[in-house]
Amino acid sequence: MxxxxxxxxxxxxxxxxxxxxxxxxxxxxxxxxxxxxxxxxxxxxxxxxxxxxxxxxxxxxxDGMEELLHEAFGQFTQEFAATFERRMTGAQDRDSAVEAVVQIVTQDVFASRRDLVLTHELYVLAAREPAYRVLTDEWMRRSRAALERHFDPATARLLDALIEGLTLHRALATGPHEDIDVAEAVRRITTPAAR
Incomplete structure (x- = not known):
């Protein structure tokens, strides 16, 4: 037994x-x-x-895959926003703020293929699902607030759009990327127009 x-x-x-x-x-x-x-x-x-x-x-x-995805993308956007804020907080004047934006594009946003893919997976999901637009909206709000430490609101919006656009172009391009092009684009947006 x-x-x-x-x-x-x-x-x-x-x-x-x-x-x-x-x-x-x-x-x-x-x-x-x-x-x-x-x-x-x-x-x-x-x-x-x-x-x-x-x-x-x-x-x-x-509770389900939706909760996990939302939390994962939430963590991703929080980390990215914090990096953005650190860069802009560290800038002491307008010239170093311009350089900080260039570094965000060339060193932070494009630090790895993984981050580029995650960014675009989130964009596609947010385009379809309003719950994820809350994450992207908060991410953009924090990005613009960080930029507004050194630039007026209109310039901050343009820079934010430039960063998003460059992200897309660099993610999809098959050729090499030139950091000098990023620096030139940022300088053109941030240089006051001659009157």
Whole structure:
């Protein structure tokens, strides 16, 4: 006769793995999967595998894929906005502010192919789903506020649009990118017109 305190009983007393960073790891893994497979190719199973967590953790931490996607893209936009703000806060005068904008384009926005892909995955999703436009709207609001530390509101809007447009062009272009072109575009927008 089998022992009542056999393997099943022992399993019930096995200590749970303490993993306080699991939720954050899932969000980070979701961004990696999104960059690799796109929104359409992202699933609970793929994210769980990338995060090295049991599949059940997905439903424990998130009500569904929409909540996970929203949180992942929310984290992505918050990090990007914070980088933007750091660059602009560090500028001491108009010339260094112009250089900061150039660095945002050439070093931050285009730091990796992953970030470019994530940016465009979010844009497409936001174009279809109003809930994601809240994220992009807040991102643009923070970007413009950072730019307005050094530029008037109209110039800040133009610079923000330039950055978005350059992101698209650089993501889709097959040829090399010239940083000098970025610097020239920023200077043209920020140089007061002669009267």
């Amino acid at each position: 089998p022992d009542a305190a056999g393997p099943a009983a022992g399993a019930a007393h096995r200590p749970r793995r303490f993993d306080p960073a699991r939720r954050d790891r899932i969000v980070d893994a979701c961004l990696d999967v999104l960059a690799e497979a796109g929104v359409a190719g992202t699933s609970h199973r793929k994210v769980a595998a990338a995060a090295d967590v049991p599949l059940g953790s997905m439903t424990y931490h998130f």
